[in-house]
Amino acid sequence: MRDFLPADKARRERVLAVIRERYRAHGFDEIETPVVEDYERLHAGIGGDNEKLAFNLLRRGLDADAIRAAADDPAALSDLGLRYDLTVPLARFYASHRSELPAVFRAVQIAPVWRAERPQKGRYRQFVQCDIDIIGDGSSRAEAELITATLDTLDALGLDGATVRINDRRALDWMLASFGFSDDEKPGVLITIDKLDKIGAEGVVAELAERGATASAVDAFGAFLRRPQTLEYRPYGEGQIRKALPEGAPDDVVAHLVALGEAVAAARPGGEAGGVPLVFDPFLVRGMGYYTGTIYEIAHPSVPYSLGGGGRYDGMIGRFLGQEVPAVGFSIGFERLVDLVAAAEPDAAPAVVLVHDRDLPLGELLALKSAVVAGGARVRLEQRPKNLKGLLERAAADGYTSFATVSAGAVADGLEFKPLS
Numbered sequence: 001m002r003d004f005l006p007a008d009k010a011r012r013e014r015v016l017a018v019i020r021e022r023y024r025a026h027g028f029d030e031i032e033t034p035v036v037e038d039y040e041r042l043h044a045g046i047g048g049d050n051e052k053l054a055f056n057l058l059r060r061g062l063d064a065d066a067i068r069a070a071a072d073d074p075a076a077l078s079d080l081g082l083r084y085d086l087t088v089p090l091a092r093f094y095a096s097h098r099s100e101l102p103a104v105f106r107a108v109q110i111a112p113v114w115r116a117e118r119p120q121k122g123r124y125r126q127f128v129q130c131d132i133d134i135i136g137d138g139s140s141r142a143e144a145e146l147i148t149a150t151l152d153t154l155d156a157l158g159l160d161g162a163t164v165r166i167n168d169r170r171a172l173d174w175m176l177a178s179f180g181f182s183d184d185e186k187p188g189v190l191i192t193i194d195k196l197d198k199i200g201a202e203g204v205v206a207e208l209a210e211r212g213a214t215a216s217a218v219d220a221f222g223a224f225l226r227r228p229q230t231l232e233y234r235p236y237g238e239g240q241i242r243k244a245l246p247e248g249a250p251d252d253v254v255a256h257l258v259a260l261g262e263a264v265a266a267a268r269p270g271g272e273a274g275g276v277p278l279v280f281d282p283f284l285v286r287g288m289g290y291y292t293g294t295i296y297e298i299a300h301p302s303v304p305y306s307l308g309g310g311g312r313y314d315g316m317i318g319r320f321l322g323q324e325v326p327a328v329g330f331s332i333g334f335e336r337l338v339d340l341v342a343a344a345e346p347d348a349a350p351a352v353v354l355v356h357d358r359d360l361p362l363g364e365l366l367a368l369k370s371a372v373v374a375g376g377a378r379v380r381l382e383q384r385p386k387n388l389k390g391l392l393e394r395a396a397a398d399g400y401t402s403f404a405t406v407s408a409g410a411v412a413d414g415l416e417f418k419p420l421s
Contacts, residue, residue, distance in 0.1 A: 001126040007399050015157065015338050016110060019130050022156050023108045026149035028132050030108040033089040035082055041092060042081045044319060047197035050419075053115040055082040059383055070204070082114040086131045087329060088289070093318035094327075104136040110334075128334040129189065130308075143294050143312065145264035146330040150298070151268065151277065154331070157341045159300070162307065163277040164295045165261070166236075167284035169311070170253045171245065175282065178246050179224070180217035189213060194285040197304075200313065201225040236261045236278040244282045248321050260294065290316045294328070302340060308332040312351075351378040351416060352405040353395045358383055361406055371412035396420040 004012065020030070024101045036057065043051050056078035062070070070076035083089050086109040094105065117123045132149060134142040147164055154162050173186065181189050191291060192207045198205070205222040210213070224246060234240040238258045242249060257280065265276040279299075284296040295311030310330035317325040352372065356365055365381065372379050380400060385391050392403060404415040 002124065008396075010399055012338055013384065014335075015341055016128075016130075016334070018156050019153055019332065020108070020110065022153040023130075023132055023149060025105075026132075026145065026152065026299065028106040028149070030110070031090075032111065033093050033109065035081075035114075036080045036088055036274055037083055037092065037110070039078045039081050041320075043075070043086060048406065050084040050115060053117060054084050055114050057081060057118055084115050085113055086111060086331070087133070087316070089207065090131070090135075090329075091317045091320055091327070094317055097116075098321065100333040102136075104134065107131075107133045107135070109133075124335055126296055130227055130332040130334050131310075131329055132331075133327060133329035135325060135327045137328075138314065140260045140294075142328045143260055143296075143325070144312070147260075147264050147278075147296065147330060150330050150332065151264070152258040154276070154298070155338070159337070159340060161302070162298055162300045163279050164296050165255065165279050165284050165299050165306075166294065167281050168253050168257060168294050169291050170293060170401055171249065171257075172281065172285065174250055174253070175246060176217075176221075178248070180214055181221075182214065185213050185217075190285050193283055196283050214315075236265075236276060236280060241280045244280055256294070260324070262349050275393070289302045296330070298332070300340060303336070303338065306333070307336050307340070332357040349376055349378060350402065351380075351400040353380045353382055353392070353400050354380050354406050354415075355384050355388070355391070356406040357408075364408070365406070368406060368410060370411060372415070375412060 019053075024030070039056060042054050045051070056074060057075060058067075059079050067077065090107060090109060095102065110128065112126050112128050112182060114126050118123050119125060125303055132146055134145060151162075151164065157345075172190065176186050176189055179234040188211055189208060192204055192211065196204050196208070201222070208218045208221070234243060238254060239298055241257055242256050245254075261276060261278050264278060268276050280359060284295060284297060286297070290313040291311040292314045292347070293312035295309070297306040297309035308331050310328070312326070312328040314324065314326045317327055330387070354365075354372070369379050369381055380395065380398075382391055382395070384405070395403065402417040402419050404417045406415070
């Protein structure tokens with residue numbers, strides 16, 4: 001959890017403003033939810049490993065004896081918790097307000113979330129997520145809209161070289177079954193496959209064997225990972241997808257992924273599938289337990305971790321509403337993204353410092369400031385110090401562009417502004 005100095009805060013807000021503007025341009029409406037949710041909702045088995053990282057709030061009114069008695073039962077100790085993502089709150093929000101929302105609801109949430117992480121580069125205990133979700137549309141149009149809006153946002157931020165890795169949980173399930181893994185084994189196998197980028201093919205095979213997974217399935221999967229592969233370039237499409245999967249991949253899933261790429265390509269400048277920054281990755285897992293279909297992540301060559309991701313989670317809202325509602329989302333990891341975005345230009349409005357003497361009457365000084373503010377400028381008042389140079393350097397670092405010295409009787413039109421750099 002971090003503090004941000006004024007210059008850092010201003011830069012973050014400029015980047016957030018671009019994200020908000022692009023999301024809004026694509027037809028998404030911003031909502032806000034509380035920072036806390038019910039403990040039972042946060043620990044309903046749909047948040048994956050993030051449930052283990054939730055910050056829980058102690059029930060009010062528990063005395064020492066009650067705390068000792070409930071020491072082994074977290075649910076008895078806590079009735080609320082800080083949200084660990086924005087998807088669980090959105091599902092609860094939609095279930096609560098469905099009658100007030102359109103049949104297909106396009107939501108934006110930009111807000112902090114909390115996880116009891118081990119802090120490291122790119123991982124914090126409090127961080128901002130920028131989510132867009134479409135609820136009520138079970139077609140591939142929803143995924144295409146989300147990916148298009150996200151790529152457009154990355155373009156607006158000037159983040160060159162980013163790609164979207166895409167997979168489908170249905171393809172993953174089919175692939176594991178084709179190798180011979182049982183349904184009971186699949187959750188553990190997926191956890192291991194998710195480490196492929198870190199421990200490599202041999203590490204994955206070794207860990208699966210250590211887990212006691214079906215030996216013949218481990219051997220078949222290992223042979224698939226070690227199969228000879230040519231390095232020719234294949235643009236996103238049916239050829240790339242089928243080449244990356246074992247033979248006999250389900251036609252409906254392949255067709256869904258191909259159609260999704262074609263739709264995204266049509267919306268991109270040039271409109272050609274070969275130029276769209278999509279890559280099919282058969283081993284993309286996404287750790288959240290609620291994904292049911294298409295999944296995706298943002299990759300960038302400058303960092304080894306993803307800059308965001310998401311997917312389809314058709315089963316989640318039904319848990320709260322009592323009936324199935326299709327839903328799909330895409331989240332930008334703001335803290336990771338903002339470090340890669342070139343510094344945005346400051347506001348076009350002038351930002352000026354008025355350096356005044358100690359004995360200038362307060363009313364006269366504030367009237368002068370108000371007049372300059374009314375002219376469209378951002379204004380800071382500073383009493384003249386002994387070291388004027390240090391004051392001006394600090395002001396320049398804070399984003400101010402010019403200054404003027406103020407004496408008694410000064411008027412806004414008569415001020416002489418000098419550049420700070």
